[in-house]
Structure formats: C-alpha cells, structure tokens
Amino acid sequence: MVLTPRHEPYATHDVTNQPPPLAPYDASEDTALFEGLRREGARWAEADIRRLGREAGGVAAQEWSEQANRREPELRTHDRYGHRVDEVEFHPSWHHLMRVAVAEGLAAAPWADARAGAHVARSAGGLVWGHTDAGHGCPTSMTYAAVPALRAQPELAKVYEPLLTSREYDPELRVPTEKRGLLAGMGMTEKQGGSDVRTNTTTATPTAEPGVYTLRGHKWFTSAPMCDVFLVLAQAPGGLSCFLVPRILPDGTRNAFRIQRLKEKLGNRSNASCEPEFDGTVAWLVGPEGRGVKTIIEMVNCTRLDCVTMSAALMRKTLVEAGHHARHRSAFGARLLDQPLMRNVLADLALESEAATALTLRLAGAADRAVRGDAGEAAFRRIATAVGKYWVTKRGPAFTAEALECLGGNGYVEDSGMPRHYREAPLLSIWEGSGNVNALDVLRALGKEQGAAEALFGELALAQGADARLDSAVTRLKGMLSEASPTGARRLVELMAMALQASLLVRHAPAAVADAFCATRLGGDWGHAFGTLPDTADLDAVLERALPARY
Numbered sequence: 001m002v003l004t005p006r007h008e009p010y011a012t013h014d015v016t017n018q019p020p021p022l023a024p025y026d027a028s029e030d031t032a033l034f035e036g037l038r039r040e041g042a043r044w045a046e047a048d049i050r051r052l053g054r055e056a057g058g059v060a061a062q063e064w065s066e067q068a069n070r071r072e073p074e075l076r077t078h079d080r081y082g083h084r085v086d087e088v089e090f091h092p093s094w095h096h097l098m099r100v101a102v103a104e105g106l107a108a109a110p111w112a113d114a115r116a117g118a119h120v121a122r123s124a125g126g127l128v129w130g131h132t133d134a135g136h137g138c139p140t141s142m143t144y145a146a147v148p149a150l151r152a153q154p155e156l157a158k159v160y161e162p163l164l165t166s167r168e169y170d171p172e173l174r175v176p177t178e179k180r181g182l183l184a185g186m187g188m189t190e191k192q193g194g195s196d197v198r199t200n201t202t203t204a205t206p207t208a209e210p211g212v213y214t215l216r217g218h219k220w221f222t223s224a225p226m227c228d229v230f231l232v233l234a235q236a237p238g239g240l241s242c243f244l245v246p247r248i249l250p251d252g253t254r255n256a257f258r259i260q261r262l263k264e265k266l267g268n269r270s271n272a273s274c275e276p277e278f279d280g281t282v283a284w285l286v287g288p289e290g291r292g293v294k295t296i297i298e299m300v301n302c303t304r305l306d307c308v309t310m311s312a313a314l315m316r317k318t319l320v321e322a323g324h325h326a327r328h329r330s331a332f333g334a335r336l337l338d339q340p341l342m343r344n345v346l347a348d349l350a351l352e353s354e355a356a357t358a359l360t361l362r363l364a365g366a367a368d369r370a371v372r373g374d375a376g377e378a379a380f381r382r383i384a385t386a387v388g389k390y391w392v393t394k395r396g397p398a399f400t401a402e403a404l405e406c407l408g409g410n411g412y413v414e415d416s417g418m419p420r421h422y423r424e425a426p427l428l429s430i431w432e433g434s435g436n437v438n439a440l441d442v443l444r445a446l447g448k449e450q451g452a453a454e455a456l457f458g459e460l461a462l463a464q465g466a467d468a469r470l471d472s473a474v475t476r477l478k479g480m481l482s483e484a485s486p487t488g489a490r491r492l493v494e495l496m497a498m499a500l501q502a503s504l505l506v507r508h509a510p511a512a513v514a515d516a517f518c519a520t521r522l523g524g525d526w527g528h529a530f531g532t533l534p535d536t537a538d539l540d541a542v543l544e545r546a547l548p549a550r551y
Helices: 031-039 043-056 059-070 092-103 118-129 137-150 154-164 292-328 340-371 375-406 418-424 435-448 452-461 468-481 486-508 511-522 539-546
Strands: 074-078 084-089 184-189 203-206 212-218 221-223 229-236 239-246 258-262 273-286
Touching: 031 043, 031 118, 031 340, 031 486, 031 539, 043 118, 059 092, 074 258, 084 258, 092 137, 118 292, 118 340, 137 154, 137 184, 137 221, 137 229, 137 273, 137 292, 212 229, 212 239, 229 273, 229 292, 239 292, 292 340, 292 375, 292 418, 292 539, 340 375, 340 486, 340 511, 340 539, 375 418, 375 435, 375 452, 375 486, 435 452, 435 486, 452 468, 452 486, 468 486, 468 511, 486 511, 511 539
Parallel strands: 184 229, 203 229
Antiparallel strands: 074 084, 184 221, 203 212, 212 273, 221 273, 229 239, 239 273, 258 273
C-alpha cells in the first residue's frame, strides 16, 4: 500500500510584498510647490490648489486618466447619411478631465483675472492637476496661449476673448458665439517645414469682405481638432500671416475643415492630433499681413511655459509613484526606501524635481508680472522661458525612466501607469520647438532682444556670494557668452538652466537641497546617472522634504 503524502493547503494567489494603491492621495502635498506659490505672489490661491490636489490624486480622477488613454479618440469623417462631419469622439473620461481643468481656470481664465499672481496660480494648478492625464493639457494650453495673440485684432478679441476665458466647458460643436465657453487649437506646422513655419505653403486669399480670407492647404500637426476655433498660419499676399479659423461659421454651416487622419503617436494618446485640409476655408486675419510669426510669439511664450509645467508635473508624479513603491516593498531584508542606494536614487530624483518646480513657478511669476507691464520681467521671461523649456523638458525622459526603474518589472507593466508616463515625457521636449530650436532661440534672444542678457544675469546676481560653485558657474557662463556659437548652443543653455535652478534653490530651499544640487549639477561631484549623489549629501533631509510619510 502506497501512502500519498499529505500537504497543508496554501493559497497560491495570496499577494504579499506589494504596495497598496496610491490613490487617493493629495497631489498638492509638495512643500516646494507652496513655497514657490507664495514667493511668486499667489498665496491667495493656496486653498484652491490644495482642494485641486486632493481631486487630482483621487480615485475618480486617476481612473479618468487611465480610461481616457486606454479608449482613444476616434475620427468620424461622415455621418450615417454620407454628410461630411469631421468630428472626433472621446470617451466620457476625457470630458470629465476637461470639465475640471476649465472650471479650475487651467485654460485661459487668468487673462480675465485682475488679481496679481493669477498666471502663477494657473501654473501651480497645472503642477497638481498634471498628476492626472497629460493629453488634455494640450487644448487648455492652446486656449490659454490664443488670447494674447488674438488681441492683435481687437475686434475679434472683443467677441471671442470672454468665451475663451470662460470657466465653462461646452464640448458641443456649434456657432462659437452661441456657446458658454470656447477652446482654441493651433495649425502651424506643415509636412515640408515643421518648425520652419516660414516655408508654409497654405495660401490665404482675400475676399471682398475686409479681413476675411479663404485658405487652401494641408497642415501636418494640428491639435486638438475638437476645438471651436484655431489660430492658423498661411501665406497671404503680404507674406506669412496669422488667421482665426472657426469650425462652425456664424450662419451655422460647417467650415471646410477636412480631417484627413488622426496621428498615431508614441504617447499623448488621449489627445487627438490631426492633419486637416483647408479648401475654401473661411478665416479672419489676426494682426497685419506678413506679421504672422510676430503675432504668434506671445503664444509660444505661453505654450513653452506649459511644456515646462507639464514636465515638472510629470517628474513629481513619477517621483511620488516611485517613493510610494519603495516605502511599501521590501528586498534583501529591508524596505526599498531604507536601502542606501535606493535612497540615493530617490534623493537625486527629488533634487531634480524640486529644481524643475522652482523654475516653473519663477517663470510663471515672470509671465504674470510681464503681462502687467513689468519690462524687466518681460525681458527675463523671454530668455528664461526658452532656457527652461530646453532643459526641464530634456530632463523629463531620463527622470521618468529612472522612476520607472525604481518599480522594477512592476513599472514596466502597463497597469502600473508608468509606461504611459514614460511615453508622454519625450513629447514635451518636441512640442513648441525641439531642443535645437529652443537652444538657438536663446542665442537669438541674447543677440537681438534688448535687456535679455542683463535680465538673466540680474537674476543670477541675486544669489551672488551664497555658494562658490554657483559663482564659478556664472563666471564660466559669462565667458561662454563672449564666444557663443550655434554649435555650442546646447552647452550654453544647459549651464544657464542649471545656474538658474541653483540660484533659486540657494536662495529659497533648505541648505541640504541647495548644497546637494550645487555639488552635483555645478560642482561636478556627480556621475552620469541618477543615484550618484556624493556621500556628503544629506539624503535624509532631502527625502523627508520630498516624500511625506503618507506616500
């Protein structure tokens, strides 16, 4: 007789050593964020930012973000009867996200807000609402940027600005002036030119009615096609010009806005980007003929700020995810968060995140004061926004990859959310000019924009004498300026960015944060990857500031 061994039953599907869900959490729980908010003149918005942070980290908002990306927008070119409609359908989660963003003033609302700091409050809101889906930040950003450009044509601004600055989200496609609120898109790039918009071939033909033209051409990237109006560049008789194109004309008929296809993008999947064709498309001139680039410059300043904001938000989001995982998962006999090398990695990421947040809010403060008439801040904004756009968005992909690696194989799985963040990160260094475009724009500003260099060095001088490594970097920077060339533009702008960040941290952050940043980013006591802080860095102080216990 053979006896079968008896085994004690056990549950093969018990889950151990895995972190609990992060949500609900408070996306605004970031000391550096509120220090910057107060410093840049928007203390009055603190309660609203905290409330928005709790909503951003809530279960519902996090689920909306996942669903909006998983169930992507779909193009409907025709209705069931064969009529051309050119509409894009979105999952309800997209509309939930948009409704909150617009209601919270993350679109164009600051232009209608007389309070000092209104633009700072918007950027701070973007830093916390950026913990949700990045895709819907595209139409809100373009709507924000459209207002100053539209002011080049006061009669159009009088009609459309109150609707663009509205806090009501109205997604129905109908006559713009009959809606409660509007969204604006942009159609700048074409297949033969990309960032070189002066090579655009879309033509604008004047009609018998003053200021009214018809367009003919094909745009290569136009986001987001569900918007109500679009700012478009086209070649008029007087040269490259800016135009306002409505989807629905004042008489209720559809304008010729033929969507040929939606782009299949690496990331930003919740947002629709399209190729529209114009053929007899009605458009209204914005600004003088031949001044299209000058008209859109203010738009570029606005959208570049939003690229910095969204990159900083993505850094903070992935840092929080990595810290949460490390706090709750153990390996080799200790929690990951207690392993010395993991603490080095997380602290290094925390330094990068805080520097990006501080610079974002400083740029927002400059924008707020510039639009209120401060010429010095306008000069600083012009150069520093391009510098910040170049560097912070460049750091985003490497940062996100390192944060994903903190989760190991768990982070490589789609359900973690980290792959979505990783795919999103490169977009922000491409949108509104790739790295080369922004670096060369900094050189252009230094050479042609009166007061730009003085404004930059005036800002850096505020920290003079506080840290020898920063002082040395500023000296090097001045020497590089005397022999600046396109070939070395990236090196120059990189040092500008790190010096600006160091200046802010030396003046406003705790000594442990400022010292570690200056030692590594400026002093050379650093490796070639995150997690290479020197032994002298106070990791405990950096992490206690960056990762509250509840994460």
